[in-house]
Amino acid sequence: MKKLFLFLFFIVFFGQSWAQTYITAISGNWSPTLPTTLISGETILISSGHTITLDADIEINGTLTISAGAILEGPYEITVGSTGTITNLGELNIEEVMVNDGIITNNGTLTASEDITVNGSLTNTGTISTSADITVNGSLTNSNSLTSTGDVNIHGTLSNSTMIEVDIMYCGGTLINSGSITLGNSRTLELEGAIVSGGGEIIADKLHIHKNPSNTPAAIVDMVFCDRNGNTPQFVGGGVSETDFITNGDLTECSINEFVFFCENRVSPIELKFFQTEVYNNSHVTLEWITSSETNNAYFEIQRSHDGQTWQHINKVYGAGTTPIAQYYSTTDLEPISGKSWYRLKQVDFDGSYSYSHTEIVVINKRDILSIYPNPSRDHITISGKNIDLSQVKLYNGLGQELSQSIDIGSGIISHQIIDLSNLPANIYYLKIDETLHKIIKQ
Numbered sequence: 001m002k003k004l005f006l007f008l009f010f011i012v013f014f015g016q017s018w019a020q021t022y023i024t025a026i027s028g029n030w031s032p033t034l035p036t037t038l039i040s041g042e043t044i045l046i047s048s049g050h051t052i053t054l055d056a057d058i059e060i061n062g063t064l065t066i067s068a069g070a071i072l073e074g075p076y077e078i079t080v081g082s083t084g085t086i087t088n089l090g091e092l093n094i095e096e097v098m099v100n101d102g103i104i105t106n107n108g109t110l111t112a113s114e115d116i117t118v119n120g121s122l123t124n125t126g127t128i129s130t131s132a133d134i135t136v137n138g139s140l141t142n143s144n145s146l147t148s149t150g151d152v153n154i155h156g157t158l159s160n161s162t163m164i165e166v167d168i169m170y171c172g173g174t175l176i177n178s179g180s181i182t183l184g185n186s187r188t189l190e191l192e193g194a195i196v197s198g199g200g201e202i203i204a205d206k207l208h209i210h211k212n213p214s215n216t217p218a219a220i221v222d223m224v225f226c227d228r229n230g231n232t233p234q235f236v237g238g239g240v241s242e243t244d245f246i247t248n249g250d251l252t253e254c255s256i257n258e259f260v261f262f263c264e265n266r267v268s269p270i271e272l273k274f275f276q277t278e279v280y281n282n283s284h285v286t287l288e289w290i291t292s293s294e295t296n297n298a299y300f301e302i303q304r305s306h307d308g309q310t311w312q313h314i315n316k317v318y319g320a321g322t323t324p325i326a327q328y329y330s331t332t333d334l335e336p337i338s339g340k341s342w343y344r345l346k347q348v349d350f351d352g353s354y355s356y357s358h359t360e361i362v363v364i365n366k367r368d369i370l371s372i373y374p375n376p377s378r379d380h381i382t383i384s385g386k387n388i389d390l391s392q393v394k395l396y397n398g399l400g401q402e403l404s405q406s407i408d409i410g411s412g413i414i415s416h417q418i419i420d421l422s423n424l425p426a427n428i429y430y431l432k433i434d435e436t437l438h439k440i441i442k443q
Contacts (some may be wrong), residue, residue: 143308210239
């Protein structure tokens with residue numbers, strides 16, 4: 001009987017069916033208290049500070065949320081069914097991940113010792129690493145860090161805006177890369193009838209580009225290819241040769257637009273030697289960068305993002321034009337976003353052409369000065385803090401279902417906001433701020 005006190009249970013009535021919610025009270029094993037198959041409509045919330053150890057394979061057809069500061073671990077497989085959703089804000093350390101038409105949103109750390117297979121949707125704004133293969137038949141979106149010492153096989157869509165490091169990559173689907181993708185030493189990037197775009201950089205020692213078995217040629221738009229030494233990659237196998245690549249001479253195998261380059265053929269207006277961000281006093285962010293040389297450099301636009309995908313202009317720093325002498329730059333964001341945010345430089349030439357730096361990630365932790373009151377509440381609550389981005393504040397019920405559209409949370413970056421809860425029935429709710437869930441009791 002003592003094991004039953006590992007979790008708090010809530011039975012909530014929705015429509016004509018009963019749905020069960022499990023919220024952890026202490027650390028412990030998954031079984032026997034939690035179901036190895038979570039059915040549609042059921043919810044599991046692993047609370048901050050708790051470590052739950054898997055002792056069997058599990059299937060998620062409901063909603064599983066791993067709070068910031070929580071850990072779910074164990075040498076077993078997690079399968080996400082067609083109605084399943086996993087939101088990870090903490091640590092997920094398991095053997096294998098199978099996303100069967102379900103959804104995983106990783107804002108924390110996801111580590112798998114074996115394969116990750118995505119037939120549904122996987123969105124990563126945290127860190128993903130595996131020592132095995134990643135297969136994408138659905139969609140995988142990366143806006144932070146993804147690493148694999150195995151193969152990455154893309155039959156669906158892979159979107160990358162930051163950094164991916166893998167051993168080998170095959171793409172027979174769609175690759176959208178505005179960041180950087182690096183393959184292992186002497187490894188091959190194979191593009192079989194793939195659609196490649198995004199304006200980013202792919203570092204691979206070898207390229208194998210060819211049509212697919214249905215005779216559909218590959219298509220490459222706006223991309224830079226380098227080997228690991230910054231030179232032209234070696235072309236291997238049948239299909240497109242280096243000459244074909246440069247002249248776009250074999251349209252039956254691949255079409256290539258005028259914005260596809262090798263590293264050594266790309267003209268860069270600056271040589272960025274150094275770029276970093278640093279948080280001071282948990283209240284502002286300083287950005288520093290150094291260029292080794294500059295050619296026709298007009299200015300730098302400082303950009304910030306709350307999700308690694310949508311960017312906003314926050315400052316402008318003028319460049320040195322043309323100079324062979326190293327230049328030092330710095331600027332400060334005095335009103336940073338609370339929680340995790342991304343920074344990058346957009347370098348703009350005098351003729352309007354531009355390029356982006358790598359992305360820097362910072363975390364401003366203002367939870368120590370955040371207050372939510374009154375709680376419990378009958379009609380409204382007040383959020384008080386500093387630089388709270390209301391677009392990232394979400395409200396969930398006990399099943400993990402988002403209710404943000406049911407109330408007026410507001411917009412903008414604020415330090416004080418009143419939220420009306422009068423239209424919500426009396427129940428327990430969870431307000432997500434800075435990737436942390438705060439329990440709200442509506443009386």
